[in-house]
Amino acid sequence: MLEELLVTVRSNPKIDPSLGIWSWEIPAYLFMGGLTAGIMLFASLMVLLARDEEFPFVARKLPIWAPIVLSVGMLFLFLDLSHKLYVWRFYTSFQPSSPMSWGSWILLLVYPVSILLAACTLRQGYPWLGRLVDRFAIGKGIVDFSCRHRATVAQWGLVLAVFLGFYTGILLSAFSARPFWNTGFLAPLFLVSGMSAAAALVLLGTRNEHERHTFTRIDIVLITIKLALIALLLVNLATGSGVQIEASQMVFGGEFAIPFWVFFIIPGVMLPLILEYWELKGRRRAWMFISPVLALYGGYMLRHLTVDLGQTSSYLNYVNAFDPALLDLLR
Amino acid sequence: MIRYGMVIDTQLCIGCGDCVVACKTENKLPAGLNRDWVVEATRGRYPDLTTEFRSERCNHCSHATCVHTCPTGASHLWKDTNIVLVDPGKCTGCKACIAACPYDARLIMTPDGYIDKCTFCHHRVEKGEDPACVSSCPTHCMHFGILDEPSSAVSRLLASRQQKVLLDETGNQPNVYYLI
Numbered sequence: 001m002l003e004e005l006l007v008t009v010r011s012n013p014k015i016d017p018s019l020g021i022w023s024w025e026i027p028a029y030l031f032m033g034g035l036t037a038g039i040m041l042f043a044s045l046m047v048l049l050a051r052d053e054e055f056p057f058v059a060r061k062l063p064i065w066a067p068i069v070l071s072v073g074m075l076f077l078f079l080d081l082s083h084k085l086y087v088w089r090f091y092t093s094f095q096p097s098s099p100m101s102w103g104s105w106i107l108l109l110v111y112p113v114s115i116l117l118a119a120c121t122l123r124q125g126y127p128w129l130g131r132l133v134d135r136f137a138i139g140k141g142i143v144d145f146s147c148r149h150r151a152t153v154a155q156w157g158l159v160l161a162v163f164l165g166f167y168t169g170i171l172l173s174a175f176s177a178r179p180f181w182n183t184g185f186l187a188p189l190f191l192v193s194g195m196s197a198a199a200a201l202v203l204l205g206t207r208n209e210h211e212r213h214t215f216t217r218i219d220i221v222l223i224t225i226k227l228a229l230i231a232l233l234l235v236n237l238a239t240g241s242g243v244q245i246e247a248s249q250m251v252f253g254g255e256f257a258i259p260f261w262v263f264f265i266i267p268g269v270m271l272p273l274i275l276e277y278w279e280l281k282g283r284r285r286a287w288m289f290i291s292p293v294l295a296l297y298g299g300y301m302l303r304h305l306t307v308d309l310g311q312t313s314s315y316l317n318y319v320n321a322f323d324p325a326l327l328d329l330l331r
Numbered sequence: 332m333i334r335y336g337m338v339i340d341t342q343l344c345i346g347c348g349d350c351v352v353a354c355k356t357e358n359k360l361p362a363g364l365n366r367d368w369v370v371e372a373t374r375g376r377y378p379d380l381t382t383e384f385r386s387e388r389c390n391h392c393s394h395a396t397c398v399h400t401c402p403t404g405a406s407h408l409w410k411d412t413n414i415v416l417v418d419p420g421k422c423t424g425c426k427a428c429i430a431a432c433p434y435d436a437r438l439i440m441t442p443d444g445y446i447d448k449c450t451f452c453h454h455r456v457e458k459g460e461d462p463a464c465v466s467s468c469p470t471h472c473m474h475f476g477i478l479d480e481p482s483s484a485v486s487r488l489l490a491s492r493q494q495k496v497l498l499d500e501t502g503n504q505p506n507v508y509y510l511i
Contacts, residue, residue: 003373004372006370012363013363015439021439084444089422093403175431177433316433
């Protein structure tokens with residue numbers, strides 16, 4: 001038996017008694033990043049495969065959501081920073097060993113490409129917005145430029161979408177100090193989950209029956225892959241080193257068992273999978289709105305639980321008996 | 332690179348916590364924040380128990396994952412040494428370094444928000460003095476010096492006694508040694 005007890009006070013905020021540096025902001029940022037990747041990926045594929053007419057929502061209305069969703073995600077990232085006035089420091093250096101530095105610079109590339117990808121779709125997708133943009137010389141110039149180089153923009157969009165999706169997973173998996181995160185499965189899992197979230201967004205927005213049907217099928221495949229990757233991730237952890245086995249135990253009967261199975265796997269993965277399968281079979285049409293909402297919820301919960309599980313898993317197991325609340329009573 | 336290290340004799344440490352107080356005083360840390368701490372580790376099964384006290388802090392690792400993960404270069408090595416410092420003027424408070432440290436040795440400076448940590452009292456080391464925690468230890472169980480210098484006190488102690496480092500399996504190559 002080994003008991004390690006802290007005998008001096010350790011009450012560093014957000015670190016003691018257990019790590020809690022990242023709350024909802026980082027999971028929300030990772031979700032938005034993944035969703036942006038999914039939107040850009042589908043939008044780019046439509047251009048490259050020349051399927052504009054077949055999938056009108058994805059080709060014309062979806063792309064504008066990439067820079068919007070990304071901006072909201074970046075806002076969440078900013079909200080998380082504890083030394084906010086120095087946010088510009090991300091862009092005064094490039095640190096090749098830091099995934100977060102890579103991410104900062106990738107986002108700087110993703111932004112203009114996502115805007116260019118959306119610009120060419122404005123006149124058809126959102127005519128009022130297209131007319132508004134056309135009133136300004138610079139706006140018209142950007143739209144014309146993006147339409148002239150549509151294929152090139154889509155090629156960049158496709159590559160950057162994959163980079164962005166992978167990055168949201170690598171950001172966490174690169175932390176060797178946190179056993180639950182330290183697995184290569186997070187990158188493909190977050191990319192597939194981002195694509196699934198984008199497919200869910202399509203299902204919420206489209207009014208085209210063929211598009212709905214195709215994207216329901218696509219989402220079913222993506223959710224199935226996501227489920228397989230989650231299973232592989234857990235197998236990977238459960239057969240890993242001692243600390244990884246301990247980390248995996250948190251979802252098999254530990255404190256995260258109920259949040260993981262009851263609040264994530266069942267409502268966020270299994271239910272949308274079953275509902276979308278029923279939709280394909282022509283049953284339960286009334287559920288059409290619910291399944292994509294649940295899929296989006298599942299996409300967020302995946303990040304939220306992963307961030308929490310990673311922070312809770314640790315190499316250290318110190319007993320910290322200090323309770324700041326008791327000290328406050330003395331004051 | 333000059334590799335500074337600390338050698339702590341667990342046979343002499345009584346867990347008094349003077350090192351913690353000295354650090355807070357020397358570095359004027361706000362109430363509630365700590366750069367070092369003491370752990371009482373008890374092994375075995377009653378009545379065959381052994382206890383050791385360990386004064387712990389940043390290990391100023393040779394493979395410092397916190398430095399590698401910092402996106403702005405705020406976490407850096409001091410001069411040509413292994414002493415890991417944080418430049419508040421470059422720190423965004425993204426907290427990636429905290430997640431990257433397996434020892435949970437970093438903290439968020441309040442109310443400012445930048446990340447803070449043990450500096451091995453580099454302002455004292457610069458003047459040829461020991462870190463405050465080492466200087467204040469009443470049992471003289473703590474030693475500081477250059478690890479790669481065979482004649483230094485820390486090297487001689489490491490050559491003469493059995494030792495361990497914490498979480499060697501992480502591959503961080505920590506530079507705080509514990510004599511056992």
